Amino acid sequence: xxxxxxxxxxxxxxxxxxxxxxxxxxxxxxxxxxxxxxxxxxxxxxxxxxxxxxxxxxxxxxxxxxxxxxxxxxxxxxxxxxxxxxxxxxxxxxxxxxxxxxxxxxxxxxxxx
Amino acid sequence: xxxxxxxxxxxxxxxxxxxxxxxxxxxxxxxxxxxxxxxxxxxxxxxxxxxxxxxxxxxxxxxxxxxxxxxxxxxxxxxxxxxxxxxxxxxxxxxxxxxxxxxxxxxxxxxxxx
Numbered sequence: 350x351x352x353x354x355x356x357x358x359x360x361x362x363x364x365x366x367x368x369x370x371x372x373x374x375x376x377x378x379x380x381x382x383x384x385x386x387x388x389x390x391x392x393x394x395x396x397x398x399x400x401x402x403x404x405x406x407x408x409x410x411x412x413x414x415x416x417x418x419x420x421x422x423x424x425x426x427x428x429x430x431x432x433x434x435x436x437x438x439x440x441x442x443x444x445x446x447x448x449x450x451x452x453x454x455x456x457x458x459x460x461x462x
Numbered sequence: 463x464x465x466x467x468x469x470x471x472x473x474x475x476x477x478x479x480x481x482x483x484x485x486x487x488x489x490x491x492x493x494x495x496x497x498x499x500x501x502x503x504x505x506x507x508x509x510x511x512x513x514x515x516x517x518x519x520x521x522x523x524x525x526x527x528x529x530x531x532x533x534x535x536x537x538x539x540x541x542x543x544x545x546x547x548x549x550x551x552x553x554x555x556x557x558x559x560x561x562x563x564x565x566x567x568x569x570x571x572x573x574x575x576x
Contacts, residue, residue: 381561381562385565391570392466392567393505393567395565398564436503438505448518449507450561450565454502
């Protein structure tokens with residue numbers, strides 16, 4: 350039973366366009382969400398996060414949107430750059446609990462020059 | 463200067479063998495984790511230690527035994543390796559134990575059991 354789902358295993362976009370990566374979750378206890386980026390042969394690195402008290406968080410070219418009623422979040426990258434090509438993992442947790450992050454299976458983003 | 467380092471990067475071994483993966487962090491964090499990335503690419507928590515105390519122990523076969531000699535090190539020992547243990551194992555650390563802590567990951571150990 351996967352509580353965090355990334356239903357698109359891959360996404361290809363042109364350089365300069367918007368990339369939208371989606372994530373759904375089933376556990377209504379989750380109140381903190383993160384996105385991690387992973388290059389080949391490296392570990393995941395933190396990208397951006399959002400608490401459930403917000404519906405949007407922005408950091409430069411990266412924006413995360415949270416729709417609590419739909420149990421859905423998305424990561425927008427604008428404009429996309431070839432260096433953004435990586436696997437993006439969505440993760441969720443109960444923010445105040447002694448729990449580890451629950452990860453999705455990742456979406457591979459390819460940004461074409 | 464790598465923040466979270468794990469060794470070896472690749473490990474190829476026969477079924478039935480015992481092997482260890484080592485992890486060290488130089489971030490001064492109190493909490494360390496082992497995650498397993500399975501064939502479906504999900505990253506699943508296995509164990510978590512806070513200041514050498516085991517705080518998370520998911521449903522993992524008891525052939526897997528974590529050891530934390532100090533808060534900067536968390537090693538993973540696996541007895542009687544099986545084919546299904548083949549995966550990428552990631553070590554991670556965070557400042558505290560709360561669920562909203564950022565994790566810092568090592569580069570992974572690719573374990574192949576033949």
